[in-house]
Amino acid sequence: MNVTISIDGINIEVTDSTTILEAALQVGIKIPTLCFMKDLHKEGICRICLVEVAGRPALMPSCVLYATEGMKIITDSPVIRRVRKTTLELILSNHVKDCLNCERSTNCELQELANRFGVDSWRFDEQIENRTIDDTSYSIVRDSGKCILCRRCISACSEMQSVNSIGIISRGSHSMVTSGLDSLADSVCVNCGQCAAVCPVNAIYEKDEIGFVEKALSDPDKFVVVQTAPAIRAALGETQGLPPGTCVTGKMVSALKIMGFKAIFDTNFTADLTILEEGTELLQRLEKAIQFKDPSVKLPMFTSCSPGWVKFLEHNYPDYTDNLSTAKSPQQMMGTIIKTYYSEKKGIPPEKIVVVSIMPCTAKKFEARRPEMTSSGFQDVDFVLTTRQLGKMLDKRGVDFINLPDSSFDDPLGRSTGAADIFASSGGVMEAALRTVYELVTGRELPAEKLHVNGLMDIHGIREVSLTFENCLERYTWLNGVTAIVGAASGLGNARKVMEKIISGEKSYHFIEFMACPGGCISGGGQPRLTDDIVRMKRFNAIKKEDEGKKLRKSHENPSVMDLYTAYLGSPCSDKAHHLLHTHYTKRGLL
Amino acid sequence: MHYINPITIAKQCTCQNQTDIEKFEKLGEILSMYKDEPGSLINSLYVAQTIFGYLPDKVIKFVASRLNEPVIKVFGVATFYSYFSRFPRGKYTIKVCLGTACYVRGGKTLLEKVKKELGISIGETTPDGLYTLEIVRCVGACALAPVVVVNNDTHRRVKSNQIPEILQSYISEVSNEN
Numbered sequence: 227m228n229v230t231i232s233i234d235g236i237n238i239e240v241t242d243s244t245t246i247l248e249a250a251l252q253v254g255i256k257i258p259t260l261c262f263m264k265d266l267h268k269e270g271i272c273r274i275c276l277v278e279v280a281g282r283p284a285l286m287p288s289c290v291l292y293a294t295e296g297m298k299i300i301t302d303s304p305v306i307r308r309v310r311k312t313t314l315e316l317i318l319s320n321h322v323k324d325c326l327n328c329e330r331s332t333n334c335e336l337q338e339l340a341n342r343f344g345v346d347s348w349r350f351d352e353q354i355e356n357r358t359i360d361d362t363s364y365s366i367v368r369d370s371g372k373c374i375l376c377r378r379c380i381s382a383c384s385e386m387q388s389v390n391s392i393g394i395i396s397r398g399s400h401s402m403v404t405s406g407l408d409s410l411a412d413s414v415c416v417n418c419g420q421c422a423a424v425c426p427v428n429a430i431y432e433k434d435e436i437g438f439v440e441k442a443l444s445d446p447d448k449f450v451v452v453q454t455a456p457a458i459r460a461a462l463g464e465t466q467g468l469p470p471g472t473c474v475t476g477k478m479v480s481a482l483k484i485m486g487f488k489a490i491f492d493t494n495f496t497a498d499l500t501i502l503e504e505g506t507e508l509l510q511r512l513e514k515a516i517q518f519k520d521p522s523v524k525l526p527m528f529t530s531c532s533p534g535w536v537k538f539l540e541h542n543y544p545d546y547t548d549n550l551s552t553a554k555s556p557q558q559m560m561g562t563i564i565k566t567y568y569s570e571k572k573g574i575p576p577e578k579i580v581v582v583s584i585m586p587c588t589a590k591k592f593e594a595r596r597p598e599m600t601s602s603g604f605q606d607v608d609f610v611l612t613t614r615q616l617g618k619m620l621d622k623r624g625v626d627f628i629n630l631p632d633s634s635f636d637d638p639l640g641r642s643t644g645a646a647d648i649f650a651s652s653g654g655v656m657e658a659a660l661r662t663v664y665e666l667v668t669g670r671e672l673p674a675e676k677l678h679v680n681g682l683m684d685i686h687g688i689r690e691v692s693l694t695f696e697n698c699l700e701r702y703t704w705l706n707g708v709t710a711i712v713g714a715a716s717g718l719g720n721a722r723k724v725m726e727k728i729i730s731g732e733k734s735y736h737f738i739e740f741m742a743c744p745g746g747c748i749s750g751g752g753q754p755r756l757t758d759d760i761v762r763m764k765r766f767n768a769i770k771k772e773d774e775g776k777k778l779r780k781s782h783e784n785p786s787v788m789d790l791y792t793a794y795l796g797s798p799c800s801d802k803a804h805h806l807l808h809t810h811y812t813k814r815g816l817l
Numbered sequence: 818m819h820y821i822n823p824i825t826i827a828k829q830c831t832c833q834n835q836t837d838i839e840k841f842e843k844l845g846e847i848l849s850m851y852k853d854e855p856g857s858l859i860n861s862l863y864v865a866q867t868i869f870g871y872l873p874d875k876v877i878k879f880v881a882s883r884l885n886e887p888v889i890k891v892f893g894v895a896t897f898y899s900y901f902s903r904f905p906r907g908k909y910t911i912k913v914c915l916g917t918a919c920y921v922r923g924g925k926t927l928l929e930k931v932k933k934e935l936g937i938s939i940g941e942t943t944p945d946g947l948y949t950l951e952i953v954r955c956v957g958a959c960a961l962a963p964v965v966v967v968n969n970d971t972h973r974r975v976k977s978n979q980i981p982e983i984l985q986s987y988i989s990e991v992s993n994e995n
Contacts, residue, residue, distance in 0.1 A: 384887070390887030390889055390890065391889065392889060393887070393889035393890060393892070393893045394893055395889075395892055395893050395896040395897075396896045396897065397896075397897045404889075405889070406888050406889040406892045406893075407874045407877060407878065407888060407892055408888075413889075414887075414888075816882065816888075
């Protein structure tokens with residue numbers, strides 16, 4: 227139903243499901259907010275967005291106040307300004323105010339509001355109860371002293387991701403956001419970092435490994451190489467003042483050269499490698515199930531690129547760990563290949579090599595430290611930095627990013643196809659796999675316009691596509707007439723929905739791509755803040771453009787990957803490939 | 818599903834002398850009745866606390882897994898309500914009222930006296946396991962202010978020099994039992 231309301235004297239007609247905050251935006255007024263986050267969190271907790279409503283004695287929070295006929299709203303008055311300032315002063319009285327030393331200084335929503343509303347002195351005594359810093363996790367650090375109890379992180383963890391690792395305990399002034407009875411490291415936290423990505427202050431953030439990387443870079447005995455994930459190129463620019471959706475691949479490589487990395491490799495290379503390993507594994511599973519009717523084969527097969535998803539499955543669905551592809555993620559494959567193949571090829575002993583990853587992801591920090599990720603004989607990936615952390619390093623090093631010329635990745639682990647670029651977006655791994663598997667099996671190109679499978683790649687929800695194989699090559703005649711049902715889901719809340727449907731038997735698939743973060747790696751927990759749907763879509767389109775702009779767009783066409791097989795690994799899923807590029811999982815359970 | 822009254826269950830319970838294994842068995846049996854019933858978490862914790870006397874971490878995890886709820890949610894509820902305790906409690910819980918009426922009529926002095934007599938602070942239990950000290954904000958007996966509630970007994974218009982006598986009466990009760 228439509229209603230007419232007045233905001234600061236301007237009449238506007240809106241539906242009765244519109245909040246005053248949204249209605250005000252339509253007349254050009256941005257009511258200040260702190261706890262509110264579009265599409266995620268709307269609880270009216272912080273009381274910054276208070277407005278006056280004619281006829282009501284108290285101020286009302288506009289983010290949860292819905293329009294009713296004839297409502298008269300005032301969004302700015304001496305009373306409102308005074309109340310907002312007092313509210314900020316009260317929030318700040320429970321906040322550790324070491325802004326000068328704080329990671330989020332100048333990028334902090336609380337600091338920005340305090341400046342805006344002229345908080346110039348501390349009227350209330352500081353009351354910080356039991357400040358605890360939980361740094362047990364390899365990925366996420368939690369500092370209760372900075373927390374303003376806005377609960378955005380809880381919405382991200384429970385509603386968006388359905389992980390339910392953090393929540394509020396106690397009540398009133400003793401309330402605290404914690405991981406409950408266990409530390410973060412021992413909890414069901416999957417390290418996806420969506421909490422850190424939405425925190426308005428510095429109460430949840432990713433582990434800092436910049437110091438270790440800088441130390442390695444200045445150590446003459448170390449050969450420091452770097453790999454960058456597909457999603458970095460579409461987001462790093464945002465840390466340097468470029469608008470979302472600017473692809474900065476070439477500038478990024480130039481910047482990393484300036485910073486002193488000896489070789490700059492592209493995780494895209496191992497994304498192509500992953501497709502060959504994972505695609506071959508899928509065909510092996512399908513052959514066993516369809517041709518040999520082997521009941522022990524686990525289908526559907528799940529992708530294993532997203533370490534947040536992998537740990538989520540290990541905790542919540544431990545009976546399904548055998549459904550995960552045994553192929554390592556591209557990050558881990560790159561680490562292994564650098565410390566074996568590249569090390570031998572260049573004659574640099576692996577103990578001298580330091581592998582640094584730039585990832586859009588906080589869970590990659592945990593993944594790199596999984597005890598099984600040592601198939602090179604060393605920890606395959608030494609340090610993992612998020613996109614945000616690389617941005618910080620660029621600032622510190624003094625790189626004039628925007629004006630840098632483009633450079634290319636180094637050989638031999640820098641070459642990639644368009645299929646690898648789309649790993650960054652939800653549905654992309656599946657599309658890349660279909661491009662290769664279909665062609666391997668039929669000898670023909672995947673019948674899809676611009677090689678994009680209709681309805682597969684998207685930033686939202688759960689998708690399902692079926693593909694029928696006909697006129698297959700001699701080796702694959704058992705696939706003739708088989709319709710493969712594949713799916714893609716991003717955001718662990720969606721992953722849980724798919725899993726429940728698989729368990730109940732409502733749905734059956736052959737192969738599903740799961741990504742922990744909504745929209746895939748483009749909105750990973752380590753990407754520049756804040757990622758809303760508009761930013762997500764811009765990064766998504768940038769990645770798609772990057773793929774479409776490449777001459778080679780199918781993983782099996784990557785000549786460097788083919789060289790690697792010929793010279794070193796033999797064939798996909800060979801014994802050597804299995805030893806180096808595949809892994810196993812842990813049945814963790816919930817407690 | 819029919820409503821299961823946790824208080825009835827608790828009254829039937831003779832769990833104090835059971836072993837931990839027996840207690841978990843009993844709790845598991847009751848939780849299976851509550852499973853899938855919306856809004857049964859508080860009831861479940863009530864039963865669990867009746868059986869165990871308090872809510873140790875392993876009991877919180879047990880309730881979570883049996884009700885298929887996240888541990889953090891159960892932990893959040895268990896710490897939200899002052900009724901629930903994560904630590905063992907004394908045989909007698911002394912609640913000194915600090916609601917407005919009791920406060921202005923000397924509740925604060927009574928609290929100091931109890932603290933001094935027992936040598937414990939708010940929320941703590943005496944080493945002999947006899948007394949736990951708590952404060953409450955109004956028990957709805959303002960006409961009798963200031964009040965001190967010990968388990969189910971409400972002591973009215975208490976003066977601070979009566980505190981030792983009140984405490985002593987429960988010690989006598991215990992020694993009579995023995």
